[in-house]
Amino acid sequence: MKSPFHKILPSLRLVEMPDYAFGQLDEMKNRLVEQGRDLCDLSLGSPDRQTEDSVLKALYEGMKKPRNQKYPIFRGLPSFKKEIAEWFSERFGVELNPDNQILPLLGSKEGIAHIAFAYMQEGFMSIIPSPYYPVHMRGTVLAGGQVFELKLKPENNFVGDLDELSEDTLLRAKIMFISYPNNPTGAVVGKDYLEKVVKICKEYNILLISDLAYSEIWFDNHKPCSIFEVRGAMDIAIEFHTFSKTYNMAGMRLGFAVGNANIIETLYKLKTNIDYGVCMGIQEAGIAALQLGDSYREEVRLTYQERRDYLYPALKNMGFDVMKPGGAMYFWMPIPQRYIDANKSSFDFAIDVLENTGVVLVPGQTFGNFGEDYVRLAMVQPLEDIKRGMERLSLFMESQVSKV
Ligand SMILES: Cc1ncc(COP(=O)(O)O)c(C=O)c1O
Incomplete structure (x- = not known):
């Protein structure tokens, strides 16, 4: 039949x-x-x-350890998360609990796509500055949501004008993305802009996703802030970081998410259904990368x-x-x-x-x-x-x- x-x-x-x-x-x-x-x-x-030799060496030495040849610890290598927390504290003045506020990722693209699957539902939308890094849109749409493209205009130096978000859009939004320094425009924002974004997301109960892939690639005096430098952001936000750009490690696929413990837990829960976490040798390489220093x-x-x-x-x-x-x-x-x-x-x-x-x-x-x-x-x-x-x-x- x-x-x-x-x-x-x-x-x-x-x-x-x-x-x-x-x-x-x-x-x-x-x-x-x-x-x-x-x-x-x-x-x-x-x-x-x-990729730096010290990082490659750490990868090789890491992979020789029998424990690292088995399935990884899903929540990530404690020593890697500790190193991330130390860097985060020095760089942004933000203290993170390595146990529940940091999650290693198979590159940040993976996490950015999966966070949409963890939160998006049909009938809701993501607000996305546009033009965008494609995964911001693709994750939402593949997860069944809709997208509101907040146009980045040259007259605003390609920074999204938050006044263009109507009440209706904000009520239907479940997620808001921000990503400055921006791909593809090179736009940057200051802390005052981030404060406005956090205020809106708190008022409308919107999950705020900060994609900070270029936190260390900035020019002149435009040193980027983490969203968590803004008071109250920890209630509603998650931030994505990558080793691909700063540490020239795009091939190794290593990133991490930091933020609100419940949101991190939700992303973790989704990912336990899909992958086994990051190869622990690669996480050891990540420690060596962070130790390359300022x-x-x-x-x-x-x-x-x-x-x-x-x-x-x-x-x-x-x-x-x-x-x-x-x-x-x-x-x-x-x-x-x-x-x-x-x-x-x-x-x-x-x-x-x-x-x-x-x-x-x-x-x-x-x-x-x-x-x-x-x-x-x-x-x-x-x-x-x-x-x-x-x-x-x-x-x-x-x-x-x-x-x-
Ligand atoms: C804004 C932005 N976020 C995330 C990524 C993905 O980086 P990863 O290599 O960690 O997946 C990129 C890569 O180009 C990017 O431009």
Whole structure:
């Protein structure tokens, strides 16, 4: 007898989810590599520096321990959580209880997606600054919720205008995301802004999710605050951190969540249904990374600042009306007006740039409805390589102008 469930189809939520735009770009990238072209890949936010030797050594030594070869301690290695609590106290002046306010993650992306599954319900929505890091939206939608995109506008330096949140939106919101230094815009906010966000979330009983992936990549005087520096945030918030960016460990997949003990417990409960926690050798590598100390973090930060200081005038000179990023690793570049006038998309522009210059950028549509008409450049190559790429981009832009 035929089963009524004979149609092997993915869920509608997954089918309706747009693909990551990287696929087609990847194909073209591979074709150009085969042709021997010199690519300058500034697409994914994957740091170019290598993981430090002391971190790799800790991983290897960690994995030699028989205990670490078994399933991990689900709530995380106590020594790793203690090290995180110490760093958090020094960096933000916030005291955390390692037993119930810290949860190691398989990279922060995993936790950000899963927190939506732990809290979202049909009929409710997440407020998400937009353009956004895609998982902010994708977690909510895959978990059955809706999204309200709070538009980040150039006239506000790409900081979300909280006055645009209507009473109706706030009543329907279950979750609010904030993420500054921001991917993809490079926008930053001060503590006063965070205070307003906390006040709103407390008033409307909204779970506040702070994605602080770029806490250590900031420029000039824009040193980011943790949400927990705001009084009362601990009642309603969770914050995500990653080792991928500051410590050049994207390949190892290590992050952590900190915050309200009940919210951490809820995320833990969800995850016990899905994974087994973080490999303990990797958590030992995380301890070694944190122990690299302030001098290492400062060196990494200044590397990105130097790249930014070269790129900002260079892009301006090419005619891109970019904002000078206050943190993170990105430039958010409006595509030339002639593309918009010709009804061409950010994807068309990224393809033309790739084909003509070998510079790989990400089309803005990847980052939500308000991303069209922009492309994102990630500062993830050594300065000399970036300079070579920008020389070619500059020639391309000049040749375009002469075509008009
Ligand atoms: C804002 C933001 N959050 C989280 C992540 C994910 O980092 P992880 O490597 O820890 O999953 C990224 C990665 O690009 C990011 O830009």
